[in-house]
Amino acid sequence: MRPEGAAGIRVVALCVPELPLQRARRGRAATTGDEGVRPLAIVSEGRVAHCDALARAAGVRAGGTVSEALAACGRLATEPLDPAADGAALRALAESVLTLAPAVELSPPDVLLLDASAAHLLVSAGDPREPETCLAERAIAAAAEMGYAARAAVATGRAPARALARHGPPDGFVAHGADGPGARGARATTESGGVLRVPPGELAAALAALPLEALGLAADVALRLRRLGLADAGALARLPAGSLAHRFGPAGVAAARLARGEDDAPLAPYAPETLPVEALELEAPAEGAEPLLFALKRLADRVAARLAGRGLGATRLRLTLKLDPRGEERVLVSLAQPSASAARWLAPAKEHLFTLRLPGAVTGLALAAIEVARIAPEQLAIGDRPEALAALETVLARLAVRLGDGALFAAEPVERYRPEAAYRSVPFRPSPRPRASGPAPTAETGAPDAPAPPPRPTRLLARPEPVVAEGEGGRLTALRVEGCARAVLAFDGPERLRGEWWSSPFDRDYYRVRLEALGECWLYRDAGDGRLYLHGFFD
């Protein structure tokens, strides 16, 4: 036999068996204890596409009509098959494992392929575990975090790994390279979310025992092959390479190549585009905050896992509550720092939830990350003072709930001549690590010998107040502010500020004036109307 898989890459195939069924289960949560008690079937065009173990035990079989299924099991709950939602679920799962491997490929309907070439990076030196097995276990754990039971196979080449993961280890195959006592019971561990690892030299043996259907052949083609006396993939692999093409076409050739373990195609990496949204229907309408929080925590875990997989943190979340019987309530949660930690989101979200006055019970929730920012790897670790950060998130949420989001801001300087437009409000997001001694983006950036910037008042009036000048002999002696004459002790200026001719032009001469019993004020003479205005205080 030719040496197989010499050029192929090592691939972890993560398979979520019965994905539509698992997705339907996961979406019907879990406020009550009777989760999963009713048998469930996924139906499409009047036929049962998938059914769970309970339904199977009651006599429902996949492929049968819905009426047959209902006749066999009256308590059967049905859900329509939704390929688009299943595809989205698979993409969501892919996002949560993106950090584990250099490339992740979607292989619909229910498999993700992870490039295992960098698996050794996941295992610290001295760890006795097999790196590829470790990668596969981490992927299964990530799937569990997202609410799916998955199993994995590690093999050389995409298609072999995929076939092994989807089908599970073939009967009679014993993975010699598998470690420990689990090797003999490989099938059992795989069923319960285990890992099947096929060492590079044993791929042919692992594939040989697979039934023909596991190679991705159509049922009728598999039947014709079987009539020819080809019982399994091993028999197919032993056929001469050219003999299948004229009878079975490209599908036959592909199946034979797969049976021989020939697949050295690289992975087609998945790059996510949209921001994550996770939704949940509540089993029973929730009146109080407790069941909502419970469901919210689950959603937050899932959204956080997807963001963390992409190295992103949320800075703004949108929680949508579906109300009974109709309508919805939206809550925007802003975060002080981008974070992919569900626990950090919950404190501010709680503040919002507890102050909500809902007109009806809540039947479902959806959580979306609507603003994200890249987070540096060190921020993924626990910060220096996580409790201080939690205190900050909580107080910001409290303030935002009572005063409104617009009432809280950090200022950012803007290069504008018009004084009142020289800064703008940005969300308050202090960097977790204080700025190093590098150049500050604010006033200190100028060259050391640059002239000092003109002084600015600490307070600026929202509406400039007209003042009346009093003088004798052409000399300014006093200003009448709010009806009260104040002697002018000193003044400095003018500083001419003008511009914005394209929208609302202004032309002002600013003076810094020291008034008796008042202190230093900032006044300007408007070239438009020639009048004096009080604009601020050097308080």
Add this chain to the structure above:
Amino acid sequence: MSAGTERHLLVARLRDEIRRIERRPGRRSGAVPCGRPEIDAVLPDGGFRRGALTELAGGPASGKTAVALALFAALGADELAAFVDGAGELYPPAAAAMGVDLSRLLVIRPGGEARGGERGLAALWAAEAALASGAFAAVAIDACVARAIRGADAAARRLQAAAEKGGAIGLWLASRGGAALRVPAAVRLELAADAGRVVARRPGTVPARVGASDAA
């Protein structure tokens, strides 16, 4: 016997450790000088005391806002500050020019459209929340609220306790005038601009409370 002593020592050490871990986030102590000698010299601890409320009283251009901003600029690099801007007059470019890191200064400007009294109360409430949170090392409050407003007096009295709880420096910026709200602050400074310099003095009207450990 030595094993017993060792265990005692271990228990004591662990107890300290637990205490350290359980300590409230913002809990700090001591005083922070604002870096302006004419102000720091007048303050009893040589700076603004953490966990206490200090009142800065003066006219509209007496320099009280500048003192608050100078204190913000003097805070540690990992510390945050908040300015409760009830009047909506704070001009951040001036703060930046004084060396305040604007990204670490939260400006709280309660309800633009709310009526005067409600806005003042909202400012007091926000000040209390910010002081007590432990997230901010210093909170300046320009509440801009009249004494006559119902509930303002009680809210103002809670500020000192909130500052203590959060270990924050509270700065109450008070404008002079009969109708303005007074707060029971630990220290009161009167500021006035005199020939371009700020003159600060501590009036004798605030009694020995100043040095005492808790003033509320």
